[in-house]
Amino acid sequence: MSENEKDDGPVAGPTPPLSKAKRQTNRRRFLRTALLTGGVLGAALSGFLPLIYAKKKRLRPPGALDEKDFLGSCIKCGQCVQVCPVSAIKLADLVDGMGVGTPYIDPRRQACDFSCDAVQCILACPTGSLTYHKPDFLAVRAGAALKAKPILLAKEKDAEPTLNMTERIGVARLSRPEACLATQGKGFKGQARGADFTGELRYMDVDRWKPIRVSEHPYDVPECDLCVRACPIKGAISIETVMAPNGSQHKSPVVHEPCVGCGVCEMICPVEPACITIEAGEVWKI
Amino acid sequence: MSDVLKRRFTEQIKIMFGWEPRKPEKITERAQQVHIMKRMTNKQDLQATKSHMRAHEVKSTKWRNRRWITLIAANLLFTLSFSLDIQILEGALTASRFVGFHLIDLNSALQVMLAHKHIINNLIIGTGTVLLLWGLLGGRTFCSWVCPYHLLAEWAEKLHLFLAKKKLVTDQTMDRRLRTVFWVIFALLALGTGYTVYEAISPTGIVSRALVYGPGLALLWVLALLFFEVFFSRRAWCRYACPIGLTYGVVGIISPVRIKYKLDGCFHEGDCRKVCLVPHVLDTVIKGRAVDLEVPIGPDCTRCGLCVDACPTGSLTFEVKGLQKLL
Ligand code: SF4
Ligand code: SF4
Ligand code: SF4
Ligand code: SF4
Ligand code: SF4
Numbered sequence: 001m002s003e004n005e006k007d008d009g010p011v012a013g014p015t016p017p018l019s020k021a022k023r024q025t026n027r028r029r030f031l032r033t034a035l036l037t038g039g040v041l042g043a044a045l046s047g048f049l050p051l052i053y054a055k056k057k058r059l060r061p062p063g064a065l066d067e068k069d070f071l072g073s074c075i076k077c078g079q080c081v082q083v084c085p086v087s088a089i090k091l092a093d094l095v096d097g098m099g100v101g102t103p104y105i106d107p108r109r110q111a112c113d114f115s116c117d118a119v120q121c122i123l124a125c126p127t128g129s130l131t132y133h134k135p136d137f138l139a140v141r142a143g144a145a146l147k148a149k150p151i152l153l154a155k156e157k158d159a160e161p162t163l164n165m166t167e168r169i170g171v172a173r174l175s176r177p178e179a180c181l182a183t184q185g186k187g188f189k190g191q192a193r194g195a196d197f198t199g200e201l202r203y204m205d206v207d208r209w210k211p212i213r214v215s216e217h218p219y220d221v222p223e224c225d226l227c228v229r230a231c232p233i234k235g236a237i238s239i240e241t242v243m244a245p246n247g248s249q250h251k252s253p254v255v256h257e258p259c260v261g262c263g264v265c266e267m268i269c270p271v272e273p274a275c276i277t278i279e280a281g282e283v284w285k286i
Numbered sequence: 287m288s289d290v291l292k293r294r295f296t297e298q299i300k301i302m303f304g305w306e307p308r309k310p311e312k313i314t315e316r317a318q319q320v321h322i323m324k325r326m327t328n329k330q331d332l333q334a335t336k337s338h339m340r341a342h343e344v345k346s347t348k349w350r351n352r353r354w355i356t357l358i359a360a361n362l363l364f365t366l367s368f369s370l371d372i373q374i375l376e377g378a379l380t381a382s383r384f385v386g387f388h389l390i391d392l393n394s395a396l397q398v399m400l401a402h403k404h405i406i407n408n409l410i411i412g413t414g415t416v417l418l419l420w421g422l423l424g425g426r427t428f429c430s431w432v433c434p435y436h437l438l439a440e441w442a443e444k445l446h447l448f449l450a451k452k453k454l455v456t457d458q459t460m461d462r463r464l465r466t467v468f469w470v471i472f473a474l475l476a477l478g479t480g481y482t483v484y485e486a487i488s489p490t491g492i493v494s495r496a497l498v499y500g501p502g503l504a505l506l507w508v509l510a511l512l513f514f515e516v517f518f519s520r521r522a523w524c525r526y527a528c529p530i531g532l533t534y535g536v537v538g539i540i541s542p543v544r545i546k547y548k549l550d551g552c553f554h555e556g557d558c559r560k561v562c563l564v565p566h567v568l569d570t571v572i573k574g575r576a577v578d579l580e581v582p583i584g585p586d587c588t589r590c591g592l593c594v595d596a597c598p599t600g601s602l603t604f605e606v607k608g609l610q611k612l613l
Contacts, residue, residue: 037468082368
């Protein structure tokens with residue numbers, strides 16, 4: 001019945017020597033105990049494997065501490081998930097290789113476009129895993145800090161146009177320049193990501209507060225500049241004329257220092273796979 | 287007609303033909319009990335036995351129902367707050383906001399503090415609220431009234447007991463000191479690795495997140511635990527492993543809400559210990575153990591009330607220390 005059966009009698013007097021059967025039961029019980037210990041600890045440690053093998057860094061929500069501090073401090077409550085108006089933040093599962101229950105953003109599927117206007121996810125986080133300002137005891141990696149508070153284009157005319165963000169979560173990079181439509185001098189007409197794409201974006205000319213589906217907002221541009229049009233941060237990206245090594249000139253998107261790594265450019269890029277991608281946790285290097 | 291009565295019938299016929307009446311060899315169990323009662327000389331004992339037997343016939347599920355409703359409602363509130371966006375209880379069990387108040391699970395907060403080694407204001411506030419709440423309600427009240435894994439494990443336990451009755455499985459008990467060892471190991475792991483290792487496998491967190499944010503593969507681990515409990519060891523996780531239970535148990539040491547045992551009417555047949563998730567806390571009901579006429583049950587008790595429902599003599603009751611005098 002219960003573990004206490006063995007001492008059902010009165011408790012007085014020295015304990016008599018154990019019988020052979022009793023010793024055997026005890027030994028078996030010890031083995032079982034060891035087995036459960038092994039099982040639970042094995043499971044606990046297997047939680048590490050994905051962390052060790054994860055090659056590709058994943059994009060954390062805005063204001064995230066550096067990865068190690070983030071993993072230590074995030075309490076896996078998902079309050080950041082709940083406040084995001086475009087549902088950009090997801091919680092990692094066993095197979096995501098980044099700590100079960102920790103939040104991340106898959107920008108290609110749904111980027112953070114700051115539709116919340118005030119980095120709500122940081123506001124919601126109870127542990128400071130997402131934070132406006134790193135506390136003094138945590139170092140800021142060189143290049144991670146933004147030179148100036150980023151200006152949110154959607155708030156440009158407001159009294160307070162900036163986002164309370166002091167560090168970037170990554171940097172956008174033209175990862176496949178040869179595929180870029182702008183580089184090829186091509187335009188783009190139609191739904192940026194096809195009719196089935198469920199990702200949302202805030203279009204200022206449609207509604208200041210309500211993000212709509214990207215598929216509901218078709219484009220028609222003579223020269224592709226979708227990443228520049230969609231970027232929510234002032235001065236983070238522009239189309240420039242650049243010189244190729246062979247001396248020829250062509251247009252190309254160029255990423256600038258204010259880039260916070262939100263991932264909107266990666267989401268909107270009409271080429272499959274995207275030719276502009278976010279490098280999570282990357283810093284600004286010059 | 288029952289076997290015993292058939293015999294009695296033939297016996298009566300024999301008597302009709304002149305045989306002497308004899309003392310019957312077989313008497314039904316129910317009749318025997320009444321015979322025992324009739325032999326009792328002490329009126330009080332007799333009365334108690336009578337009410338005890340009568341009480342055994344009514345199965346109470348009062349506290350269990352109240353508890354299930356509370357547990358399901360609390361977890362539903364999490365789910366609905368997010369899915370319907372009603373913003374009453376946001377977050378998951380590890381940390382949440384209840385109409386603006388920060389609530390943070392003590393064990394999760396502890397793991398985070400050990401791993402991160404820094405303490406953030408909100409974390410302190412949230413932990414304080416929870417400490418106060420569970421300090422008042424009784425530490426392990428969390429287990430049986432809120433923890434979603436508890437309910438799953440309770441159902442798994444029913445299955446285990448059913449299979450055990452059919453002699454298909456047996457309960458493999460383990461060393462209860464293991465839970466303390468696990469607690470220390472997980473604390474050290476968090477401290478050493480800077481990663482909240484326990485949170486990755488906490489079935490409480492996994493189930494809670496699954497309820498709010500949708501199911502994931504992590505539930506496989508929870509299934510494995512339930513499987514282990516059904517086929518090998520009754521309530522193994524909560525009894526031998528869960529550090530949350532221990533953390534809250536410690537809070538419960540000082541809490542005023544508890545189960546009270548009254549020695550007077552107890553029959554020591556142990557119905558309470560059979561239903562209890564942590565039967566070691568009910569050692570005091572064993573014959574000759576109670577140190578006083580009234581004994582409060584220890585802090586590891588989850589205040590589930592199953593024993594209160596099970597006890598046919600009302601020897602176990604809920605008590606709020608200090609409040610009883612006021613009422
Ligand atoms: S800052 Fe981005 S990710 Fe965070 S809540 Fe706002 S839109 Fe969502
Ligand atoms: S709100 Fe903070 S603690 Fe909660 S899951 Fe998000 S990052 Fe982690
Ligand atoms: S012991 Fe752990 S898993 Fe069991 S009910 Fe308590 S908190 Fe939940
Ligand atoms: S002692 Fe009673 S209330 Fe406490 S856990 Fe056991 S059955 Fe539940
Ligand atoms: S306290 Fe337990 S042992 Fe005593 S009468 Fe009640 S159920 Fe039976």
